[in-house]
Amino acid sequence: xxxxxxxxxxxxxATFPELLYNNWAKEYKAxxxxxxxxxxxxxGGGIKAxxxxxxxxxxxxxPLNAEELKGAPKILHLPMCAGAVVVAYNxxxxxxxxxxxxxxxxxxxxxxxxxxxxxRISGLNPGIKLPASRIVTVSRSDSSGTTAIxxxxxxxxxxxxxxGIGEGKSVNWTKGGLAGKGNPGVAxxxxxxxxxxxxxxxxxxxxxxxxxxxxxxxxxNFVAPTLASTSAAAxxxxxxxxxxxxxxxxxxPTGYPIAGFTWILLYPDAKPEVKKFLRWCLTTGxxxxxxYDYAPLPAGVQKRVLDALKKIGG
Amino acid sequence: xxxTITTSKSRPGDKIYLGVLGFSxxxxxxxxxxxxxxxxxxxxLSIQATGFKFVTLSVWDxxxxxxxxxxxxxxxxxxxxxxxxxxxxxxxxxxxxxAELCPKWLRTPITFLIELLAAIPSVVYGLWxxxxxxxxxxxxxMTPLADKKIPLFQGAGFGPSxxxxxxxxxxxxxxFITAVSRDxxxxxxxxxxxxxxxxxxxxxxxxxxxxxxxxxxxxxxxxMLGLGRAFGETMAVTMVIGxxxxxxxxxxxxxxxxxxxxMASALANKFNEAQPGLSTSALIEIGLVLFIVAVIINSCARxxxxxxxxxxxx
Numbered sequence: 236x237x238x239x240x241x242x243x244x245x246x247x248x249a250t251f252p253e254l255l256y257n258n259w260a261k262e263y264k265a266x267x268x269x270x271x272x273x274x275x276x277x278x279g280g281g282i283k284a285x286x287x288x289x290x291x292x293x294x295x296x297x298p299l300n301a302e303e304l305k306g307a308p309k310i311l312h313l314p315m316c317a318g319a320v321v322v323a324y325n326x327x328x329x330x331x332x333x334x335x336x337x338x339x340x341x342x343x344x345x346x347x348x349x350x351x352x353x354x355r356i357s358g359l360n361p362g363i364k365l366p367a368s369r370i371v372t373v374s375r376s377d378s379s380g381t382t383a384i385x386x387x388x389x390x391x392x393x394x395x396x397x398x399g400i401g402e403g404k405s406v407n408w409t410k411g412g413l414a415g416k417g418n419p420g421v422a423x424x425x426x427x428x429x430x431x432x433x434x435x436x437x438x439x440x441x442x443x444x445x446x447x448x449x450x451x452x453x454x455x456n457f458v459a460p461t462l463a464s465t466s467a468a469a470x471x472x473x474x475x476x477x478x479x480x481x482x483x484x485x486x487x488p489t490g491y492p493i494a495g496f497t498w499i500l501l502y503p504d505a506k507p508e509v510k511k512f513l514r515w516c517l518t519t520g521x522x523x524x525x526x527y528d529y530a531p532l533p534a535g536v537q538k539r540v541l542d543a544l545k546k547i548g549g
Numbered sequence: 550x551x552x553t554i555t556t557s558k559s560r561p562g563d564k565i566y567l568g569v570l571g572f573s574x575x576x577x578x579x580x581x582x583x584x585x586x587x588x589x590x591x592x593x594l595s596i597q598a599t600g601f602k603f604v605t606l607s608v609w610d611x612x613x614x615x616x617x618x619x620x621x622x623x624x625x626x627x628x629x630x631x632x633x634x635x636x637x638x639x640x641x642x643x644x645x646x647x648a649e650l651c652p653k654w655l656r657t658p659i660t661f662l663i664e665l666l667a668a669i670p671s672v673v674y675g676l677w678x679x680x681x682x683x684x685x686x687x688x689x690x691m692t693p694l695a696d697k698k699i700p701l702f703q704g705a706g707f708g709p710s711x712x713x714x715x716x717x718x719x720x721x722x723x724x725f726i727t728a729v730s731r732d733x734x735x736x737x738x739x740x741x742x743x744x745x746x747x748x749x750x751x752x753x754x755x756x757x758x759x760x761x762x763x764x765x766x767x768x769x770x771x772x773m774l775g776l777g778r779a780f781g782e783t784m785a786v787t788m789v790i791g792x793x794x795x796x797x798x799x800x801x802x803x804x805x806x807x808x809x810x811x812m813a814s815a816l817a818n819k820f821n822e823a824q825p826g827l828s829t830s831a832l833i834e835i836g837l838v839l840f841i842v843a844v845i846i847n848s849c850a851r852x853x854x855x856x857x858x859x860x861x862x863x
Contacts, residue, residue, distance in 0.1 A: 280822065
């Protein structure tokens with residue numbers, strides 16, 4: 236006995252796709268769908284909320300860990316779109332598009348490379364005059380899916396990083412840098428501190444005109460972070476049956492290596508309206524994702540997610 | 550409690566009045582006890598797991614399950630101390646000027662400006678801190694002094710630092726201490742001053758020997774009010790302190806140019822994405838420690854008032 240007038244579905248979780256989900260909700264309602272209320276309270280909060288079933292769906296930038304899965308054993312991860320993490324910097328006199336490899340980025344964040352004119356950076360960038368100023372690393376002070384993607388990539392390409400810092404939504408960074416809260420906090424420190432280098436989401440970097448690096452992928456190509464290179468990276472990932480895999484260090488020649496999926500979390504017995512909305516997101520919604528600066532799912536992944544949704548009656 | 554006993558001989562109005570006032574006082578008491586009890590109960594997991602080491606360990610590592618807040622605790626105390634050292638002399642000077650020496654036509658505009666300072670939201674102070682104060686301190690103070698090895702005035706010097714946080718806090722607590730101190734000075738009976746002048750005291754002697762000792766307990770109260778605000782201030786400090794422990798083994802440093810962390814900013818950074826269980830419990834224990842420290846400091850202030858008050862009265 237549901238009152239049709241008040242029918243709405245609610246979701247909560249990651250801040251990264253908040254803008255996309257809110258726009259999707261707006262479009263969906265305009266086409267006659269139910270009202271969708273999404274709150275970007277953070278991936279951790281989203282996991283808590285869906286585990287306790289206080290929302291109809293959760294959202295997270297990284298898959299649930301073993302401990303979290305214990306609390307929600309039947310939960311499904313459905314990728315909705317892909318995002319990229321850019322390595323942003325403020326090196327006086329250095330233009331956009333500095334070329335960096337994963338190993339160099341890892342050693343910068345391990346404080347093994349401490350000056351901008353280090354031979355390992357200048358070796359990758361002949362023709363760019365690098366300042367002798369010191370490097371100030373800026374990380375996230377809050378727990379975040381952005382950090383999870385960034386550290387997952389660096390741990391894959393640098394054994395020293397894996398051993399020294401490790402990967403996760405919040406890690407113990409080598410002392411001696413700065414840390415800001417959220418993408419805006421990191422971006423502010425990068426912009427305000429000469430010599431700074433940090434990491435923010437692609438959509439955020441584009442809107443704030445920050446200079447960022449082209450990162451070498453597994454096929455030895457230096458790739459600019461764009462929606463196209465993010466989608467390409469996502470296409471190169473072999474996703475397991477539960478869709479829980481990071482999309483970093485792609486094997487695609489044109490793929491940007493520091494990319495990841497963002498997932499909707501739901502239980503198989505979710506309301507039919509939720510499944511209907513997700514079906515819409517995975518079909519019609521994918522077409523408008525790029526308009527809001529999010530990379531749509533590669534066609535292959537899209538089909539598999541739709542199949543998974545069908546299995547639970549969506 | 551608001552018990553209105555009508556059988557009593559006294560007028561019912563008095564009873565109601567007493568009841569309402571008593572109830573208000575009781576609400577305050579219940580609130581404080583309630584908050585303390587909730588904090589203690591919610592942090593029991595962490596208290597059992599870490600014990601007293603919680604305040605002496607220097608590492609906060611979610612992945613390893615190690616929770617130590619020594620750098621946060623130190624940061625709260627140190628940044629508040631810097632703020633008090635900067636703010637108290639200026640506030641007292643301003644309060645004395647306003648209450649004793651200021652010509653009438655100037656009093657209103659100055660009072661208005663000071664009250665305006667108190668009305669600015671802390672996030673605005675934080676933004677001003679990032680975009681104006683931080684670059685200013687870095688370029689005018691930290692960079693010129695970088696190699697001078699002056700005790701305290703050294704450290705990383707990225708800009709965001711313990712000093713920046715202390716200065717922001719000083720500006721934020723200044724209006725509180727000034728306004729309360731001024732009101733206290735104004736409340737001193739005229740007869741006290743007149744007696745001093747009558748004995749041939751100069752203006753300076755009257756202020757230093759009569760007015761200030763008479764208002765000592767009130768001024769200590771005003772300073773405590775400012776200290777309380779400095780302890781709990783979250784947003785502005787998070788934006789300028791750097792959110793990284795100092796580069797020492799203990800994670801703390803007296804050097805003013807080192808970045809730091811406070812308990813309130815640690816809470817603000819980590820709470821959104823905290824995992825249920827030990828991690829959340831440890832964060833709530835930070836709140837409990839902050840609460841206990843505030844109680845200890847306030848008790849010390851009371852003691853100070855009592856001790857100094859006695860010596861004056863003798």
